[in-house]
Amino acid sequence: MENQKKEKTTEASLEKQQKKLKNRKKLKYGGLATAITVIFVAVVVLVNVVVTQLDKRFPNAKLDLTTANLYEISDETLDYIRNLDKDVDVAISSDEATFTSDKYNKMIAETLSKYQGYSDRINVTYFDTTKDPDVLSKYQELYGGSIQSGQVIINSGKRIKVYNTQTDMFEVDQQKYQYYQYGMASFSDCITAFKGEQTLTSGIMNVTDSNPKTVGILATSNGSPIFAQTSSSADPNTYAFYAMENLLDENGYDVKRLDMMTDELDTATYDILILPAPKTDLTMDSIQKLQDFMYNDGNLGKQLVYIADYTQSSTPNLDAFLKEWNVQVDYSSVIDENNSSNQQVNILLSQNSNSSFVAPVVTVTDDEDYNGHLANTSLPIVAPMARSIQTLTANNGRTVTSLLTSSETSYCYPLSPKTYNTDGTDGTAADGETQAATEAATEAAAENTTTTTSFDKDAAPHGANTVMALCRDQQSTGDSFIESDVIVLGSMSMLDANLVQNSSYNNAEYFVGLLNSVCGKEDSIVVASKDLTQTSITATATQLKVIRLVVVFLIPLTVVVAGVIVAVRRRYR
Structure with a gap:
């Protein structure tokens, strides 16, 4: 009996020891698992903090997978x-x-x-x-x-x-x-x-x-738009004006609108003036204001951008002002029917409609001072409906540089100045035949057709025509030079919204780059x-198969194998 008691006591003692060992084992593995979990969470938090800081320090560390x-x-x-x-x-x-x-x-x-x-x-x-x-x-x-x-x-x-x-x-x-x-x-x-x-x-x-440079755009004359507004449904000049204004603003110029008649062209405030295709001639007082601005009390240092257009009437006062700068804007439109040197372009007529034109592709001057510092010289610059600019000879010390020229296969289609009523709308000439010829020529220039019998395009002189020029008045002050410049463009449509906002053309970049160079502003x-x-993430069929294989098969299989290995090891410990 006593032996049996001792055996039972011994068995109970052994059971207790085994229980203690089991509990210790559980505690050991449980504590280890807890420790591993705590460490893992801490590492995740630490990695998250480090990555966040790295992202702030190295913002390019983020992967951009958008198209x-x-x-x-x-x-x-x-x-x-x-x-x-x-x-x-x-x-x-x-x-x-x-x-x-x-x-x-x-x-x-x-x-x-x-x-x-x-x-x-x-x-x-x-x-x-x-x-x-x-x-x-x-x-x-x-x-x-x-x-x-x-x-x-x-x-x-x-x-x-x-x-x-x-x-x-x-x-x-x-x-x-x-x-x-x-x-x-x-x-x-x-x-x-x-x-x-x-x-x-x-x-x-x-x-x-x-x-910083401040641009004054002469947008109105006595409160009315200075440029021609052809009609409410087809008004390319308005959209070209807005596109030019936005282009200058986006490229770091302080832009303000001015009235040609009522505002002062203050040389202390404005560095550059822009005159966008006035539909009627300027008064002599307005011409004098431009001359005084450019002369700047003998200090020069000013720029004027004059944009001509086929929508203008006769402008003898303005023509006389340009003659003093050794240039003349002809009443003709540059056309090039050579497929290798023209391009089909869309001009914005209204918010809801475009019109397609064949426009000459023009060449930039070789002069490094005026080449616009284009990033991609292979992109074209086009000049739809541009009037031809002629250089005049005069012994006044002023020079003219052809900035943009058409190809040798281009020619000039003659235009006649438009007429406007006193209310600024299109008028009818006293001579009905003359007005009809004017409208026909304008339409031909706009649509690149030659339907009239009075003009023979084959007999017309063919050759390079200037559609943008720089006139420079440079004077020596002893140890330095001072200068004022007039930049002449042949067409408002060269700055049309569809061209300026389209990265397939160099029209916007050249205009801004040239203006920066001429006025001494830092390149934009x-x-x-x-x-x-x-904006979706795209993948090829092969990439999709690989992703499917990894997500659907490899990852689950890896998890299953790892689970089996862990279970077997624990079972036989």
Whole structure:
């Protein structure tokens, strides 16, 4: 009995020991599993913190898998912002959470984040216009206008630019945008491309420019548009005017509209004047104002851009002014029917319609001072409906340089000056036949046809014709030179919206590059807009098969094998 008792005690003792060993084992593995879990979570958190900091320090570490590389920044922009020597504040008049909740605003925010990551000079902040009135007031005092919620404000020193996140950061379909304004469509339906990088970079260049230039566009005369408005349904000059105005603004110029008759052409305020195809002749008083501006009390240093057009009437006073600068704009349209030296282009007649024209492809001068510093010289510059510019000989010290010329196969189709009633509309000439011939010639120039019998294109002189010229008045002051310049363009349509906003043409880049060179402004950066009509991640059939194989088979199989190995090892321990 006693032995049996001892055996039972021994067995109980052994069971207790085995239980303790089992519990220790469980505790050991359980503690190890807990430790591993804690370490793993800590590592994940640490990696997340490190990656976040690395992303701020190295913004290019993010992978952009969008089709149009929406979040990539061009090398030109990177070079510029990395070498900034002035502090720039970029403020968005909205709280960050609200602003970035919109997927389109998110593009702006991500782009700004990269700017800030690449340059210590750029500081990006957000503020609520209702909760931070002091911040709003600070910017409004510099801006002089009303700043609304959700706008992008770029400021350096006392210079400031304010942009609308919709129209300034995105390209929109104008017809759909009309529906949006009437509440018949959402803004996302209107967007076609993201131009945020172009706008932001231009804004930073503008506020940090050590040599800012102010352009006065002579848009009106006694309150009426100075250029011809052909009709409400077909008005290419209006859209060319807006395109030119926006182009200058986007490339860092301070642009202001002026009235030829009522405003003062103050040389202390304006560096450049633009005279866009006045439909009727200027008065002698207006001519004197232009002469005084260019002379600048003997200091020169001014520029005038004169844009001629086939829609103009006879302008003897203006012609006399140009003659003093050794140029003459003929009443003829340059046409080139050689397929290798012309191109079919679309001119914007209204928000909803275009018209197609055959336009001469022109050649840029070899002079390095006036070649526009084009990034891609293979892209064409076209001159639709451009009037021919002739160089006159005069011993007045002024020089003329042909900037853009047509090919040797081009010729000039004669035009007659248009006539306008006193109300500014198209008139009928006293001689009905003369007016009919004028309209026929104008239509022929616009549509590149030769339907009249009075003009024989085969007999017409063929050769290179100038459609853009630079007239320079340069004078020595002893140890330096001073100069004023007149730039003459042969057509408003050379700056048509469909050409200026199309990266397939060099019209915009050349115009801005030349103006920068002539007035001594720092070269602008031209960034192509990013198409938003296709933003999905695309993959080939082979890539899809590989992805399917990895996700559907390899990853699950790996997990199963790992689970079996762990289960077997635990079973036999």
